[in-house]
Amino acid sequence: MKAYVIQNGTYQLVDIPEQQPKGRQVLVQLKTAGLNHRDLNIKDRVGNKAERFVLGSDGAGVIEKAGDEASRFEIGEEVIINPGLNWYDNTEAPPEDFEIVGVPFDGTFAKKILISEDFVERKPTHLSWEEAGVFALSALTGYRALFTQGILKEGETLFIPGVGGGVTSFIIQMAKAVGARVITTSRDSDKLKHAEKLGYDRAILTNEDWKIALADEQIDIVIESIGGATFNRSIDVLKKGGRIVTFGSSTNDEFTFNLRSFFYGQYKLIGSTMGSREELHELMQFIEKHNIKPLLDKGFPLDNIETAFTYLESQKQVGKIYIHM
Structure with a gap:
């Protein structure tokens, strides 16, 4: 079967043998899969290993076969992949x-996944195949950052730099669903216009002076994923005693900030990453209750996945990029 892999330091679309489920395994025939920025960084992690790895963390499809000890699903059931392995209960940090x-x-960048x-979880009924295939990693990351770690409350003001990504798109929708005020940014005014459908309350350009532009706002919480390029600017607009949650770093991982200003401001810095299966179950109930769906950008066939990667790297997308099998 066709699969997009990394091997010997290069990304390749190749044919690989289909495996058969054993024990509690299931074989899922994938309909769609979602790209994430994680996929761009795998090469740095794997290096030039001769071992072959199939890429992709998000996907949705149909149960095709099951091992002799598997009992949760019937053959033919529509499902999504939970990308977070071995994290069952909502704990303070991953195991x-x-x-x-x-x-x-x-x-998940293959015709099937074992x-x-x-x-594996049942596909939310209100999501299309395209929406279900890009849903789990981004939405779960956003849910934990926003509610488990950030403890966002109704009536609070959230500032989230960098509209357009999958996680930020979910965070904006989820924050609005609980009655929060949401402010976001982008380098591109067209992106902001296109993302208005997410329902944010206010947007500013990245190159504006945030302290001046947001001087009239009381920002209770910032959710950061850009890193060194914006972290200090985000603290500058956070109210005294406010909290800043970080779940990623698309720019510099290492940078400096003024510790004295930080502790005098009584700020709270909280880390977050992905989420547990328990939180995924909560999230699925939440998005069905509030009819929340991922914002889709473009889809590509598996045979043209390299073009999808190039488009993801360009950062021109507003919403999720998906692969259809």
């Missing part, structure tokens, strides 16, 4: 054996 689908375990039934 030591936590991994994400798609390196070091085979991922995976434990523990990390």
